[in-house]
Amino acid sequence: MATSLTVASRRRWRNLAITAVAVAAFGWISILYADALRQHEFLDGWALAAGMIVLAGFNMRKKLPMLALGKASTWTQIHIYLGYFTVCMFLLHTDFEIPIGALNWALWAVFLIVALSGLVGLFLSTSIPPKLERGTERILLERIPGFRAQLAREVEELAMRSVVDEASLTISHFYTDTLHHFMRRQRNRLDHLRGSPRQLSRIRQDIDNLKRYLDPKGVEILQEIEDRVVAKDNLDFHYAHYMALRLWLFVHIPATYSLIILACAHVATVYAFSTGAP
Amino acid sequence: MSEDQAAGRPQRWDKPFGLQSMTDADVDRVLALPSFASVEPDEFPKDLPLREIIANDGRIQRFSRGDIIVQRGDYGSSVFVILKGSVRGLASEEAERAIAPADTVARKSWFGALAQLWQNSKIPEFRSAVKYELGAAGGKKSFRQSVNRAIVVSPSYMGLNRRGRMTGGASPGSKEYWGGNLRSNPDEPDETFVTRLEDIDDIIADYNTFPIAAPEMFGELAAMARSPRGATIFAEADEVEVVELRWQALREIRRWSEGFSKRIDALYRERGLITHLRSSPIFKHLDDATLEIIAGQTLFETHGDFEWSMSFQRARDREGHVDSIIEQEPVIAEEGHYLDGLILIRSGFARVSIAVDHGQKTVGFLANDDAFGLEEIVASQRGESDHKLRRSLRAIGYVDLLRVPINLVEQYLLDDLPSGLLDDSVLVQQSEILDQALPTGDETEAAEQPLLDFLIDNRVINGTATMLINTDKCVNCDDCVRACAATHDGNPRFVRHGIAYRNFMVANACMHCVDPVCLIGCPTGAIHRSTTVGNVVIDDTTCVGCATCATSCPYNNIRMVETRDSSGALIADDQFMPIAKATKCDLCAGQQGGPACERACPHDALTRMDIRDSKALGEWLHR
Missing domain, CATH: 1.20.1480 (hypothetical protein mp506/mpn330, domain 1)
Incomplete structure (x- = not known):
């Protein structure tokens, strides 16, 4: 019997497809931008910053459950796939290279920590709950x-x-x-x-x-x-x-705050030392 | 003999319905009413004499002009017979809306919702005395505002004893009442809450009402069927006297007096049966004349225990599970027996099962307006089988049903039965739970069956907004609990734990039941259905902390909490007993965006669902 896709599977494939299309479109625009002899780092850098702001907004959503800001599960989906998108933007932004300079290197490392901890968290959040059925019941x-x-x-x-x-x-x-x-x-x-x-x-x-x-x-x-x-x-x-389900957040969230601070410093530095139109 | 034995076991009438038993003269007055004319004391057993039933399960109530005797939607469990004066009932939805008290919780503005961030109390179960003084403000006069609810506002909570009953004791002068309408009889220390309509002349002029005068009876339908009151009844004149009999008395007198039983049945036929039949999809195509013929021969039956929540809890606590609860469910119709009528459920739930080896396999359940036996009658008429039942029907808790004789069904119903009615029958819908809830093909039927058993055995089918948690997705982040607390002044109103079947957990959160047994017995009406959306909510200002609702809830979803003042100290009454309040999920009444718990779940693991919506349930489980 052919197995039909569950709602979650359909949603996963749809979101992956949307993310892939968005990344491809942005990559193509970056190429066009570069072909026009403009610095694509400004374009994908701001896209990256915007993405990071929305990603960080998920935590704010969690802190404001009394407001009708949409379902947290929808935010989670956006968080996951926008996370994939920003990783791609990050790679485009860094030209797939390890950066030079202490600030950029720190920014690169912290981004990596945030992204990896997020992926680990995603893996743990999907793999651990079914295991907890061991025994007769869930224990609080x-x-x-x-x-x-x-x-x-x-x-x-x-x-x-x-x-x-x-x-x-x-x-x-x-x-x-x-x-x-x-x-x-x-x-x-x-x-x-x-x-x-x-x-x-x-x-x-x-x-x-x-x-x-x-x-x-x-x-x-x-x-x-x-x-x-x-x-x-x-x-x-x-x-x-x-504990595993909670501990990854102790890495992911503080690293996110560090990332925001470093990103602000990075933007200020770039504009302080840039000349002319991007 | 020990002292305990000498003290005697508690008896049925140790505590009569009124503060004290009715006097002989009062009982004589009641028995002289036409409603009781056909009741013969000799018909009653010696250990259950008629006069004792009336004296102990009845009380005489006096009302003034405008006092609301019963309010539509209330779950009353008593019947009234007018001794003196006349009353009026509201005959239209419009009138009911006009006099309905406003929902106790208004929807918060965006800023009001956000302000909870800093306004929520750090003290658990904090109660502000100021809150209890609201509502006395004036404003544009309307019928709605002419309703004076007798609400205790005393900041010191004086006058409330630990059982939460109003007492006439210590310091009556210290009580204050919003609307000032506490009915008090100087001859009796009892004081009860009464709601009064003030401009009843305008109400009678503007809206459709109907009179009921002495010595007529009212309220019998709700008392018999434990359904909500169908209409609001208020005293039309001053000095209205009624005798109120609790449902136990009604049950006994109906049981032992054939004349009284016939009278009650006739009243139901006259007042409610045709309306009820017309609301059923099976009968709605019939004309009034035919319905009257059918109504004339329809039988009324009740099965099960009216106070099923108690017996259910006892059985669960004794066994530790409810696997054998089916054995306690009274059989209404048994597989293999001959059907003698089409069964129509009026209220409650019934389990449909088939015999498998030495046990019963549940194949569905029936609720309001659902029918049982139609398939057999149709099959018989088509010559496919006789009238032998293919399934059994059992009362889940308490069931009130109608039995329409087969000859009437065959004569009037079958020829014009709406096409597809059988295909759309409830049983088919119930089977969808199994079809959609669990994967097909890979799963054996035996593996699917427990889900339906789980839903029915645990009475989860009663819920209209049951909190379900998919434990395969839940990461125990507690965002749902935090969201609940953030929207309830820092106090979560549910426990993220509960009974489970596989990865399907029913958390301890109010299910907003179809049959909310918690409403029965609330002395003040604090726990009630919201007038706008029908959720079961508790008005914290009128809750007296008696715990009747918490004890009645078979799902342990109502919690009694001890209240605290701004210093964090327990609020106590004049006897130094803590003031308790009943608390539960209110589906975030007044909040933006619906239940915060559901919206806060980041993994889509939590939902609020009407369990009878098999399609939605199946889809959710099978995501």
């Missing part, structure tokens, strides 16, 4: 510390119970040697982001190895502990991904 980020503390408390109580009820130190030693460290705080962030379950597997293997030393009641307690270890690992998984 702000509830994770509370759940984690609750699980840690329960595991500690179970370990204590094994000492009191079973007169066995096996579980309590395992708790102090391994589980206490694991349960205390967020662990294995990179492994979760890589999708590797190795740390959890190792703890579960260790738990399995302990069973030979326990009576049936002790095994029951150990099983309860294992359930909580799995639940804690699920919290860590969610936490790691939630």
Whole structure:
């Protein structure tokens, strides 16, 4: 059966096509501009600046939700594809070369950071949400510390119970040697982001190895502990991904502000040292 | 026996409808009314005597000229019988609009909306005492402004106890009322909120109204069907006396007294049935004479629990899920049985299912004006099958329905049935949810079925503006929550969490239900439908914090909050109990551009949707 395109796919291809046409048109105009012995850097430079202003406007839109400034999702689409467009303008503007001079070099580097962090953010924003369906339900980020503390408390109580009820130190030693460290705080962030379950597997293997030393009641307690270890690992998984979804913004937004300042300095410098018509 | 046992279990009439039970003399007055002439006390069981029903589930109310007794759109759950005097009802939309109170929230200007940036309070749930004094301003006189809503404006909130009921206690002199229209009976410490129309002579002269005089009955349709009041009724004379019976009394008396039941049914036939039939697409091509014949033989039935929200919540809390909720849904018509009439849903929802092995597979649901059994009747007439039902019908919560005898359907309906009606039937529309919501071909039918079950089992079908979140797209940025807070004085009015099916989450935000059970029982009418767009909104100034709505909401979408003053301290009453207010999503009433949450989502992951709009739902899920 032929698979029809979803609305999102259709929208993606349409926007890509519009962006490609715009870039091609602007490239052609730049060539005409250069053929007329005019400096195309002024044309594509201002196009670049205009693009950057609109891109930065997205953040302002987010800060003004009470105004009817259009849907944020529409702004997102504009942000993404205008972002692609400005990258192309940037390459045209720099003639595909690494610039000379400290200011221009800094501007070039910061632009690169903004563009790359934006692309990383786009990748993370589309790839992470479907992964978060792991487990039974979405867990709210702000509830994770509370759940984690609750699980840690329960595991500690179970370990204590094994000492009191079973007169066995096996579980309590395992708790102090391994589980206490694991349960205390967020662990294995990179492994979760890589999708590797190795740390959890190792703890579960260790738990399995302990069973030979326990009576049936002790095994029951150990099983309860294992359930909580799995639940804690699920919290860590969610936490790691939630953090990834937020951390890229801590690069993208400050770099954007730096870029705006450097771009203003760049424009002032260019006009201060330019002569005649562009 | 322990002391607790000795104290006794709470009983049905521990707290009568009125502040105290009606006296014997009052009950005698009520039973002497023609409405109760055919009611025989002997017909009632010994543990449910008629006099006790009336004494405890009834109360005598006195109204002055212009007092509004029931207002159109209110979800009243009581019936009135006039003991003395006369009342009038508004007979036109125009008249209702003329007297309707203005929406409590006016749309903000562009600057007013922007000003929220710096005007929003930093204190959570801050309430300004000044806010409660607004509205007393004068201006051009109109019917609208002649409505005096009895609203508590006391900045110190004195006179409100922690249950939020007005009391006649401590310091009656300290109360102030916007419009000064708190009805007070010196013989009774009870005081209730009353809205009064002042220029009723002009209203009667300018608009179409209808009189109802003693000893007639009114309000029975809304009480029986839990539908909104169809018309505003106000006292025409001074010293109007009515007996108000809550729906429980109506139910009992109808159940045990055949004469009373017939009388109520006759009233419904006379006042509402033909109108109702005409509004149904199946009957609208019939002339008045035929409709009258059909109305004369149509049966009324109610199924399920009137207070379904409570039983639903209990079942959900007990089990932790609602997978087996279908077992609690009363069967209205069962697959394989013979159909004895065309079933027309008047109010509520019903589940359509077919038997599969040892369980029931949901194939759709029916709501207002939808019909069940028409396909079987048509198939039978064409000789394709007998009148055996191919599907079962169950009451989801509470369902009020009409049953039109098959012979009438065959005689009057089938010959002129509008072409395509069967093809456009609701069931077909419901199946579109499955067709469009989930990919076809790659998915098995078994995999698609849970979506419909999820929608019905969790009663999500009740929502007209349900907040849906696609978790495959949601990045948990909380822009929706921040936008909600920015448009509600810094307080978000929903929780970005809720029940989920696959990547389809129903967040804890008011769904603005078709059947808003939260409205029932509000003592002040603070929670109401907006007069302009029909959203369910809470008037913060009239909310007394009794939590009735929050308790009734089966979706936990109304939150009680403790209010704070400008210093951040909790606002308390004269007994030092915090003043609570009910809060919920108001769909950004008064804001520019519609719900801020939806507009703020950068990934198109959040929408507000009428769940019954299967096409839109399917498209959204399948984007």
